Amino acid sequence: MKDYDNSMAIQMRNVCKHYPHFDLQNISLELPKGSIMGFIGPNGAGKSTTIRILMGLVQQDSGIVNVLGNQMPTHQIAAKWDIGFASEDMRLYKNETIQWHMDYIKSIYPTWDTNYAKQLVKRFDLTRHQKVKGLSHGQRVKAGLLLMLARKPKLLLLDEPTTGLDPVARHEVINELMDVLLDEERSILFSSHNTQDVEQLSDEITFIDKGRIISSENKESYLEKWRRIRLEISSDKQLPSLTGMVEQRRSGTQAIITAKSFSENMAETYRNCGAHIHSIENMTLEEIFVSEVQSSRAFNSSLDAATTGDNMNKGAAA
Ligand SMILES: Nc1ncnc2c1ncn2[C@@H]1O[C@H](COP(=O)(O)OP(=O)(O)OP(=O)(O)O)[C@@H](O)[C@H]1O
Numbered sequence: 201m202k203d204y205d206n207s208m209a210i211q212m213r214n215v216c217k218h219y220p221h222f223d224l225q226n227i228s229l230e231l232p233k234g235s236i237m238g239f240i241g242p243n244g245a246g247k248s249t250t251i252r253i254l255m256g257l258v259q260q261d262s263g264i265v266n267v268l269g270n271q272m273p274t275h276q277i278a279a280k281w282d283i284g285f286a287s288e289d290m291r292l293y294k295n296e297t298i299q300w301h302m303d304y305i306k307s308i309y310p311t312w313d314t315n316y317a318k319q320l321v322k323r324f325d326l327t328r329h330q331k332v333k334g335l336s337h338g339q340r341v342k343a344g345l346l347l348m349l350a351r352k353p354k355l356l357l358l359d360e361p362t363t364g365l366d367p368v369a370r371h372e373v374i375n376e377l378m379d380v381l382l383d384e385e386r387s388i389l390f391s392s393h394n395t396q397d398v399e400q401l402s403d404e405i406t407f408i409d410k411g412r413i414i415s416s417e418n419k420e421s422y423l424e425k426w427r428r429i430r431l432e433i434s435s436d437k438q439l440p441s442l443t444g445m446v447e448q449r450r451s452g453t454q455a456i457i458t459a460k461s462f463s464e465n466m467a468e469t470y471r472n473c474g475a476h477i478h479s480i481e482n483m484t485l486e487e488i489f490v491s492e493v494q495s496s497r498a499f500n501s502s503l504d505a506a507t508t509g510d511n512m513n514k515g516a517a518a
Contacts (some may be wrong), residue, residue: 204266209233209355209387210254216265217249224249224411227263231387231404236377238398238419239391241490247391248287249406251359255285268355279307284353288360290344298326298343302350309351317350324372338369345373349380359392362397374401377389381489395486405485407492414496420482425463426483426491431455433475440473442466446495458483458491479502 205211210231217224224246231237241247252258254267256276270279292301298321306312321328324342331390335343345361356393362370374397392398398405399419406416415422431438432453439448443484444461455475459466467477483491 204269205230207233208266209235209268210389211264211266212250213264215250215253215260215265217253217258217260217488219249222246222249222262222411224253227408227413229406229413229416230446231389233387234385235403236381236388236390236401237404237406238402239389239406239408240393240395240398240485242493247407247408248359249285251285251357251389251455255283256280282354284351284356286341286344286348286356286361288341288359288363290502292332292340292343295328297331298346299328301332301343301347301416302328305347305351311352313350313352317346318350320350320376323376328436335494336390338365341365342369342373345376347497349376354386356386356388356390358388360391360393362392362394370397372517373443377401395489396485399485409493409496410500411439412496412500414492423485423488424480425461426488427459428481428483428487429457429459429462429467429470430478430481431457431470431475432472432478433470435514437474439475440469442469446491460491460495 208230210229212227212229215224215227222244225245227250227388229237239247240248249258252270253260253265256279258272259273267279268282271278272279299491302317304316324339324346326339326343326346332340332343341361341364356377358377362373365373377388377390378401383389390401402419404417405419406420407414433455435453439450439455439457441448442459443457443465444466445457446460447456447458449456457470462480467480470477
């Protein structure tokens with residue numbers, strides 16, 4: 201990438217990948233160094249495919265990918281020294297112990313931190329001489345994270361790191377990831393279905409659905425824009441459709457408005473139309489996620505309908 205920005209751990213520009221029943225479409229995202237990005241999307245949205253492209257495990261059909269200054273997949277070998285990757289299907293040797301794996305990783309990576317590895321064994325409540333085949337799912341996930349964290353990679357790519365963990369184990373893993381970020385040069389991108397984890401951990405949030413990024417923003421400013429407005433208006437009056445309103449639900453005199461770019465002017469306009477506003481509430485990331493996905497799907501299907509209509513008209517004209 202000619203204009204590679206040195207302050208970014210990840211830069212993706214217009215990345216596309218075609219599978220027989222799926223297209224990753226024009227993915228562009230940037231992760232500043234020292235930040236943590238939550239990557240949220242429904243099942244089959246394209247999260248793992250994107251992470252695998254960043255890791256060089258899958259090759260994009262087009263578009264530019266730069267990870268820690270390395271063009272991917274061309275310079276993936278150099279990049280992999282500094283990337284820690286963890287996914288649900290991470291393979292450990294079943295007949296070997298956690299200690300065996302620690303020694304093995306230590307022999308490969310000169311950055312391995314023996315003291316930190318020992319601390320992690322304690323914090324994750326693992327037994328070093330236990331064989332992998334005897335570990336529970338949660339213990340296996342924690343062992344995988346330990347092996348990755350103790351070699352101190354500059355970038356962590358985590359594909360659903362908390363899936364299948366009980367609340368206590370999730371809490372331990374999240375706290376550990378937050379501690380990792382105390383070192384300001386390190387960066388994390390993690391995918392999740394769990395919006396609570398993402399809300400707690402992330403500085404940046406990216407939503408993906410059906411292979412397209414639907415938003416990618418700083419968490420604080422993003423959460424600040426969304427509001428749910430509950431109001432009452434006489435049933436014979438219409439509420440105006442304002443810019444930034446993504447949903448309006450009415451039942452008799454009661455209405456609930458979801459706003460994507462809320463401003464006081466919006467509330468004022470409703471009041472001027474005769475509405476009485478009961479409350480203006482902040483929304484959780486989960487509520488915002490559902491609204492984003494629904495409005496993006498509605499928008500895309502209206503575009504598809506318009507395109508189909510155009511084609512039919514062209515067909516008719518021909
Ligand atoms: N090697 C492959 N060959 C064909 N299709 C694939 C391949 N890998 C992924 N896909 C398809 O790409 C789509 C996106 O999959 P991906 O695993 O990236 O989604 P995801 O967002 O991580 O989903 P989940 O949350 O369910 O894990 C799916 O429809 C999947 O079937």
